[in-house]
Amino acid sequence: MAIIEASTLKSDLQGSCDVVVIGTGAGGGMMARELAEAGLDVVAIEMGANHRPKDFNQLEDEMFERLFQQRGAQATADLKIRIISGIGVGGSTVHNTNLCRRTPDALLKRWHKEHKVSGALPEDMKAAFEKTEAELNVQKMGPSEMNQGNALFKKGIEKLGYKGGFLSHNRRNCQRSGFCELGCAYDAKENSAKVLIPKALEFGARVYSGFRAEQILNENGAVTGVAGSIVDEETGKKRLSFKFTAKAVCLAASAVRSPALLQASKIKDQAGLTGQNFRCHPGVIAAGVFEDRVDGWRGIPQSYECTEFLDHNDDNKNIWMVPGFAHPIGTAAMAPGFGATHMAFMRKYRHMAAIIVMLDEEGSGTVRWKGKGRINIDHSLTDVDKKQLVMGLEGASKILLAAGAKEVVVPHFDPIIIGDEGQISKIAARGIPDYDLALTGVHPMGSLKMGDDPKSSVVACTGEHHSMKGLFVCDGSVFPTALGVPPQISIYSFSRHFAPNVVKFLKG
Numbered sequence: 001m002a003i004i005e006a007s008t009l010k011s012d013l014q015g016s017c018d019v020v021v022i023g024t025g026a027g028g029g030m031m032a033r034e035l036a037e038a039g040l041d042v043v044a045i046e047m048g049a050n051h052r053p054k055d056f057n058q059l060e061d062e063m064f065e066r067l068f069q070q071r072g073a074q075a076t077a078d079l080k081i082r083i084i085s086g087i088g089v090g091g092s093t094v095h096n097t098n099l100c101r102r103t104p105d106a107l108l109k110r111w112h113k114e115h116k117v118s119g120a121l122p123e124d125m126k127a128a129f130e131k132t133e134a135e136l137n138v139q140k141m142g143p144s145e146m147n148q149g150n151a152l153f154k155k156g157i158e159k160l161g162y163k164g165g166f167l168s169h170n171r172r173n174c175q176r177s178g179f180c181e182l183g184c185a186y187d188a189k190e191n192s193a194k195v196l197i198p199k200a201l202e203f204g205a206r207v208y209s210g211f212r213a214e215q216i217l218n219e220n221g222a223v224t225g226v227a228g229s230i231v232d233e234e235t236g237k238k239r240l241s242f243k244f245t246a247k248a249v250c251l252a253a254s255a256v257r258s259p260a261l262l263q264a265s266k267i268k269d270q271a272g273l274t275g276q277n278f279r280c281h282p283g284v285i286a287a288g289v290f291e292d293r294v295d296g297w298r299g300i301p302q303s304y305e306c307t308e309f310l311d312h313n314d315d316n317k318n319i320w321m322v323p324g325f326a327h328p329i330g331t332a333a334m335a336p337g338f339g340a341t342h343m344a345f346m347r348k349y350r351h352m353a354a355i356i357v358m359l360d361e362e363g364s365g366t367v368r369w370k371g372k373g374r375i376n377i378d379h380s381l382t383d384v385d386k387k388q389l390v391m392g393l394e395g396a397s398k399i400l401l402a403a404g405a406k407e408v409v410v411p412h413f414d415p416i417i418i419g420d421e422g423q424i425s426k427i428a429a430r431g432i433p434d435y436d437l438a439l440t441g442v443h444p445m446g447s448l449k450m451g452d453d454p455k456s457s458v459v460a461c462t463g464e465h466h467s468m469k470g471l472f473v474c475d476g477s478v479f480p481t482a483l484g485v486p487p488q489i490s491i492y493s494f495s496r497h498f499a500p501n502v503v504k505f506l507k508g
């Protein structure tokens with residue numbers, strides 16, 4: 001069966017099934033495939049469109065509008081952090097850069113000790129990680145997969161004796177076009193849209209695009225189904241309505257939209273934690289300007305990592321680094337200053353190699369449903385977080401200078417220009433003042449945290465909501481803390497880990 005697109009429907013839809021999966025990204029795609037393979041009658045609904053490889057035209061202005069929630073403009077209410085996540089079949093796995101990292105062992109152990117997470121120690125999760133990696137063709141990158149930006153990054157890391165290494169990715173027949181964040185026209189990403197949703201369909205799942213869940217229906221403390229709008233896939237405007245009755249619902253609408261949907265449905269948890277504990281790995285960049293052209297948009301964007309400042313056993317090392325490169329519009333949006341300052345920065349575009357300094361944050365935030373489709377996101381960095389970002393920017397500047405950069409630009413509103421190591425102290429002197437440096441979070445997490453104790457968590461370690469029978473959460477919302485590393489493998493694997501509990505709930 002093919003994906004049923006909203007535009008093909010002429011009247012309201014009512015139906016029934018065993019289980020409705022809301023969202024088709026990392027968590028939802030995995031859950032839909034697992035449950036359909038287990039023989040359940042699955043309906044998977046996705047609010048966005050069903051994009052095909054031919055739709056990914058590599059034009060930033062068009063792709064940002066189509067592939068990202070709020071057309072790429074999603075941000076905290078105070079506009080301090082831009083929060084990027086995906087919309088459409090495959091969710092954020094369609095535009096992500098394919099980096100694959102398991103949940104660090106130290107973190108799984110900490111969750112067990114400090115957050116009462118049971119059944120998810122490294123030995124419990126090993127099989128889920130291995131199966132996920134095999135299914136998505138996760139492979140270690142090597143020297144031939146490195147573009148010039150990554151090669152300079154590696155050179156700087158090695159010169160300084162910092163810790164670093166090649167990353168693993170989920171690609172097959174990658175053409176190294178460098179357009180990963182705009183969707184892959186060559187269909188080389190082994191993601192939810194390409195691998196999991198087609199398998200779910202093969203196993204008999206019904207998958208609907210342009211279906212926006214608006215209410216999780218429930219009676220007497222148990223879910224009874226999902227209702228919502230059938231929308232125009234381009235504009236998001238309501239055309240028709242739908243309702244599916246079901247004994248179970250698996251929520252995978254992302255760490256922003258899953259808690260919002262629970263709030264809209266008036267489903268509360270005992271601890272009052274729904275929407276709290278939101279994390280997103282806020283990141284900043286430092287850009288090195290080199291004598292020779294770097295043309296960093298060419299080739300695989302991120303194949304190497306620096307872990308010198310990341311240690312899950314050390315509270316003073318919360319920074320993960322990878323090369324970062326955006327196409328011209330994305331770069332211009334982050335570039336510092338206005339007028340002549342902005343133009344001077346952009347003129348160096350072809351000679352730049354940037355590093356993303358990503359924070360495993362201590363601070364957290366809140367997601368609140370405000371009605372009529374509006375969602376309020378708050379997030380605050382602590383003083384420790386700000387010091388960590390300073391440390392990361394200093395480290396990134398050192399790497400770029402060691403790699404041969406003529407200068408490093410830290411894109412504050414009034415940019416810091418560093419010509420040699422002696423000037424790196426300018427970064428600490430400036431600090432991280434509000435609204436002075438573009439912060440971006442691309443990893444929403446944590447807003448429906450899991451744990452055994454209903455007094456300190458929303459979801460049990462089986463994935464089931466503590467207070468609502470038959471409601472399972474299987475996306476990035478369930479993590480008790482930030483991960484410090486890219487989350488997709490964790491999300492795919494926890495969803496896989498929870499799936500047998502949904503099967504057991506339904507089949508007994």
Ligand SMILES: Cc1cc2nc3c(=O)[nH]c(=O)nc-3n(C[C@H](O)[C@H](O)[C@H](O)COP(=O)(O)OP(=O)(O)OC[C@H]3O[C@@H](n4cnc5c(N)ncnc54)[C@H](O)[C@@H]3O)c2cc1C
Nearest residue numbers: 023025027047091092096097098099213475476486487488
């Ligand atoms: C630019 C970028 C690059 C990234 N690169 C990497 C990377 O290299 N490696 C990595 O590990 N991670 C990366 N990520 C993050 C990763 O892709 C996400 O963390 C992951 O996909 C999140 O999975 P999820 O299931 O929680 O949500 P998503 O994958 O975002 O899926 C949620 C889905 O639910 C749908 N939805 C929401 N509300 C509703 C509703 N009411 N009704 C119906 N459907 C709804 C959404 O449209 C969406 O399709 C990146 C993210 C970005 C933005």
Ligand code: SF4
Nearest residue numbers: 174175177178180184
């Ligand atoms: S670099 Fe590879 S995965 Fe990325 S868009 Fe190009 S072909 Fe696709």
